[in-house]
Amino acid sequence: MFVYDGGTLDAAQAAWIVLPPDELKGWAWSIPSEAAQRLPPLLALWITEALMPEPTAPPVISKTAAG
Numbered sequence: 001m002f003v004y005d006g007g008t009l010d011a012a013q014a015a016w017i018v019l020p021p022d023e024l025k026g027w028a029w030s031i032p033s034e035a036a037q038r039l040p041p042l043l044a045l046w047i048t049e050a051l052m053p054e055p056t057a058p059p060v061i062s063k064t065a066a067g
Helices: 011-015 032-036 043-050
Strands: none
Touching: 032 043
């Protein structure tokens, strides 16, 4: 199984994605709750956890050097 997070795509952007029909047994656009219904429990848990923000991660602060 492969999971790709491409952000939110509109219909035009999604139309640009072409998957070779002989390369995949199946594929689906899924929100996490739909993925949980399609996947074995352990994989569903991994997907759910991967999509959760890291609560212990410090905020990222970007500083630029002044002129």
